Amino acid sequence: MTRSLLRSAAVLALAVLALTGCSSSSGSTADEPAAEGSALSGDLTVYAAASLQSAFDEIGAAFTDENPAVTFSPVYDGSSTLVTQLQEGAPGDVFASADEENMEKLADLATDPTLFASNTLVIAVPAGNPGGVESLADLVDVTTVLCAPEVPCGAASTTLLSNADVAVEAASLEQNVTAVLTKVATGEADAGLVYATDVVDREDVEAIVPDGADDVVNRYPIATLDGAPNAAAAEAFVAFVLSGAGQKILAGHGFGAP
Numbered sequence: 637m638t639r640s641l642l643r644s645a646a647v648l649a650l651a652v653l654a655l656t657g658c659s660s661s662s663g664s665t666a667d668e669p670a671a672e673g674s675a676l677s678g679d680l681t682v683y684a685a686a687s688l689q690s691a692f693d694e695i696g697a698a699f700t701d702e703n704p705a706v707t708f709s710p711v712y713d714g715s716s717t718l719v720t721q722l723q724e725g726a727p728g729d730v731f732a733s734a735d736e737e738n739m740e741k742l743a744d745l746a747t748d749p750t751l752f753a754s755n756t757l758v759i760a761v762p763a764g765n766p767g768g769v770e771s772l773a774d775l776v777d778v779t780t781v782l783c784a785p786e787v788p789c790g791a792a793s794t795t796l797l798s799n800a801d802v803a804v805e806a807a808s809l810e811q812n813v814t815a816v817l818t819k820v821a822t823g824e825a826d827a828g829l830v831y832a833t834d835v836v837d838r839e840d841v842e843a844i845v846p847d848g849a850d851d852v853v854n855r856y857p858i859a860t861l862d863g864a865p866n867a868a869a870a871e872a873f874v875a876f877v878l879s880g881a882g883q884k885i886l887a888g889h890g891f892g893a894p
Contacts (some may be wrong), residue, residue, distance in 0.1 A: 677706060681730075683722060754854065800846070818873060
């Protein structure tokens with residue numbers, strides 16, 4: 637059996653074990669021994685793209701409900717920033733990137749990455765759309781902020797604008813999509829390109845789906861990290877993200893299937 641198949645089998649086994657333990661421990665008390673599925677413990681450090689924050693906060697809560705002895709410790713930022721931190725030795729258990737390119741930069745650290753979600757871009761404008769933005773072409777005439785090119789949302793923005801033959805001189809280039817959205821929401825910018833998931837349930841911004849958005853799709857991979865301080869919990873967390881429960885949470889936050 638290949639190394640990849642062995643790891644896949646291990647991930648599936650842990651997922652089944654976690655689900656079994658959840659159902660069997662519902663009637664336990666603090667004085668009773670932990671159920672087999674709740675044997676995981678310790679700190680679980682997950683490095684995840686900024687666009688995943690809302691979804692992963694909910695996934696982390698659901699995961700720790702099933703594994704109460706695990707402490708979920710997420711680190712959110714632009715994928716390229718997280719890669720740099722991990723390459724410089726920051727301790728982590730799991731890495732979830734907003735694109736495959738940044739995951740590939742961690743090929744010597746990431747173990748068998750698996751795609752788990754997808755996302756596309758929208759034009760975000762402040763509520764009321766004071767700049768009157770209707771299309772990508774309008775971004776040339778208003779104050780526009782974008783993600784930096786090395787960040788997944790920036791690379792996707794560059795492709796989207798290039799495909800539309802639109803050249804935008806950005807007022808600023810941000811290191812993660814959250815910073816772009818914040819400047820738009822506070823009125824510091826008339827528009828910005830962000831992920832569709834970033835504007836779900838937001839009342840301070842409006843979203844415009846630009847032509848060609850469906851042709852520029854970011855696919856999100858996730859992987860445990862070699863030398864993870866909490867390898868068992870890392871494997872179980874990845875399995876949870878890939879499970880029906882994890883996928884349902886991601887879909888609820890606007891992510892597409894991988």
